[in-house]
Amino acid sequence: xxxIIKRSIADIIIKRLKTNPAVALLGARQVGxxxxxxxxxxxxxxxxxxxxxxxxxxxxxxxxxxFFNQFKDYLIVLDEIQRVPEIFSVLRGVIDRxxxxxxxxxxxxxxxxxxxxxxxxxxxxxxxxEITPFTQPEIPSVDPRIHWxxxxxxxxxxxxDDEASCQWREDYIRTFLERDxxxxxxxIPANSLGRFxxxxxxxxxxxxxxxxxxxxxxxxxxxxxxxxxxLEQTFIVRALxxxxxxxxxxxxxxxxxxxxxxxxxxxLLNIETMEDLFANPxxxxxxxxxxxxxxxxxxxxxxxxxxxxxxxxxxxxxxTKGSQTFAVEIKSSTSPKVxxxxxxxxxxxxxxxxxxxxxxxxxxPIAQNVxxxxxxxxxEQIT
Numbered sequence: 001x002x003x004i005i006k007r008s009i010a011d012i013i014i015k016r017l018k019t020n021p022a023v024a025l026l027g028a029r030q031v032g033x034x035x036x037x038x039x040x041x042x043x044x045x046x047x048x049x050x051x052x053x054x055x056x057x058x059x060x061x062x063x064x065x066x067f068f069n070q071f072k073d074y075l076i077v078l079d080e081i082q083r084v085p086e087i088f089s090v091l092r093g094v095i096d097r098x099x100x101x102x103x104x105x106x107x108x109x110x111x112x113x114x115x116x117x118x119x120x121x122x123x124x125x126x127x128x129x130e131i132t133p134f135t136q137p138e139i140p141s142v143d144p145r146i147h148w149x150x151x152x153x154x155x156x157x158x159x160x161d162d163e164a165s166c167q168w169r170e171d172y173i174r175t176f177l178e179r180d181x182x183x184x185x186x187x188i189p190a191n192s193l194g195r196f197x198x199x200x201x202x203x204x205x206x207x208x209x210x211x212x213x214x215x216x217x218x219x220x221x222x223x224x225x226x227x228x229x230x231l232e233q234t235f236i237v238r239a240l241x242x243x244x245x246x247x248x249x250x251x252x253x254x255x256x257x258x259x260x261x262x263x264x265x266x267x268l269l270n271i272e273t274m275e276d277l278f279a280n281p282x283x284x285x286x287x288x289x290x291x292x293x294x295x296x297x298x299x300x301x302x303x304x305x306x307x308x309x310x311x312x313x314x315x316x317x318x319x320t321k322g323s324q325t326f327a328v329e330i331k332s333s334t335s336p337k338v339x340x341x342x343x344x345x346x347x348x349x350x351x352x353x354x355x356x357x358x359x360x361x362x363x364x365p366i367a368q369n370v371x372x373x374x375x376x377x378x379x380e381q382i383t
Contacts, residue, residue, distance in 0.1 A: 013129060017044075017105065021126075025129050028234065046073060078104065079107040081106045091104060132152070133152025133263075156263045170267055206285070207256055240255055240317075243305040256306050260289075262290045291328075298379055298382060304318070313341030314345060315346070331358045334358060336358040358373075
């Protein structure tokens with residue numbers, strides 16, 4: 001369907017390598033980290049690449065210090081670093097001895113908190129970059145509806161047809177549960193975690209109710225929170241916190257939970273086509289999650305939250321950075337309408353800008369200082 005798509009973040013990776021001894025690309029499996037690394041290596045002549053899931057490459061690190069010393073003048077790429085977290089203590093000594101930038105490019109399918117040795121041993125030496133599925137600005141030639149339906153994982157999005165895309169995502173979910181989680185050291189039965197994941201999909205975009213989920217699973221609330229943490233740290237789930245501004249109203253405190261990739265969400269809910277999606281009750285929440293994920297990937301340094309009072313007044317997304325505050329309401333209708341609770345929330349928060357995002361072609365005002373915009377226009381504005 002498409003050739004290799006050059007991702008804009010490749011330039012950021014090269015810039016980080018020039019100013020740091022090591023750079024870590026973290027993101028879900030199959031999100032395109034290895035392809036990105038290959039793009040970067042095209043610009044760096046002296047480099048060596050190890051895929052630590054290949055036995056031959058894994059064995060090359062049987063004496064890591066000897067290997068790193070042999071290639072001390074090269075950029076060394078270590079893919080799937082979570083397989084050998086103990087290597088970080090060796091990397092620290094090598095980095096400090098060589099005293100130069102652009103020594104290591106590390107790729108991992110788990111967060112830095114799961115690869116704890118990295119955050120502890122390489123503090124001040126390692127710059128982290130999260131790699132996400134494709135976002136709208138990266139694929140302007142792809143129909144946004146296809147992007148929404150299939151999600152942003154390259155092999156899913158760029159598949160020949162919806163059936164091939166569905167099959168890839170089903171295989172991905174199975175591999176994640178049966179192989180990836182055990183490799184990270186977690187002893188959670190695949191059936192149990194899979195059932196929990198599907199329950200979260202049915203709660204997509206809703207307030208997290210740990211007690212209700214715990215009762216349904218027959219486990220403790222503590223176990224539910226651990227499962228949420230695990231899926232967050234493997235880039236599968238996003239828990240959006242509640243707004244914490246100085247507001248007189250009583251606010252809901254629990255986070256809202258989203259499956260980060262809508263393609264994975266739809267597979268978990270057996271949604272295969274746009275017709276299936278239109279007929280499913282998750283339609284509105286799915287669009288909300290799609291918009292939120294596309295926005296937050298563009299704004300890694302902004303604080304994101306949602307606003308909901310105990311009487312139900314709400315705003316889907318509040319973006320805060322320094323003294324700036326954006327309020328973003330998301331509507332899946334082409335003729336969006338908002339409630340009285342929306343206007344009272346705006347009055348309470350007093351944001352600098354208010355935007356309603358809907359699946360429309362052209363933006364227009366709905367009230368003074370309140371614009372209705374397509375997602376594409378809003379992303380162009382904030383970036």
